[in-house]
Amino acid sequence: MKANARHHGKVTVVDLSGKITIGEGDIKLRQAVNSILDEGRKNVILNLGGVSYMDSAGIGELVACYKRAREKGAALKLLNPNGKVQDLLILTKLQEIFDIYRDEREALASF
């Protein structure tokens, strides 16, 4: 899994690619989000467009990131979950929890 952060004013977009699974992807996701939150940034978008699938550990880490962001007074939103990732968000009912966007400009403007 790869994670690349880019800043748009007060918003940080993290482009994720590969798979978010136990042992590597989940840890990289945690590190990427922790690093952004530790910098004091409050508006985070995880761009899932390049993520092929997640397992239960990956889904769990996504929830953990959401909770950590809230604890730090930040907001974490999702962009472009595709295919299997979207299926998993629907299956776990997490699509009811997360703010999910299809369009990056719309996501950026939502903060």
Next chain:
Amino acid sequence: MGRNVRLRLESRIVYVDLVHEMTEGLARRMGFAKPMALNIGLAVREAVINAIKHGNGMDASKRIEVSFEQDDGLFRVRVRDQGPGFDWTHTSNPLDRENIFRTSGRGIFFMKHFVDRVEFQRRRGQGTEVVLEKKFEQAGRAGRGGEVIKRRKG
């Protein structure tokens, strides 16, 4: 492929990807469409994670055994651990409102969603075996197993 394939591995998380990829590959060779092969791979992946984490307690000296069988219209995968066993009967529903924000507890839920049958069996003094089964649903694409189903339905 042959009718049966068996793997015996140390309890290390690095092997989860290996088993997942092998499961998907075998499912594809049996004739499952790509999305279904991924589902089966994800289910087996969760069973292997369970076996390593909760069955064998991350003890690398304990082994997990994964066997793949093509059997009369079914793809069956068995995942065995050597641990003291874990209580699969008291898993909470991850869809309950109070569990939505939990960061764990979705593995068995995924297994049950992605294949047709999941069965846990405690083997006296020998750990736990999880059996996962997926039926060939599209006879025309399912290879030998599918032909069996087609004949029976016909």
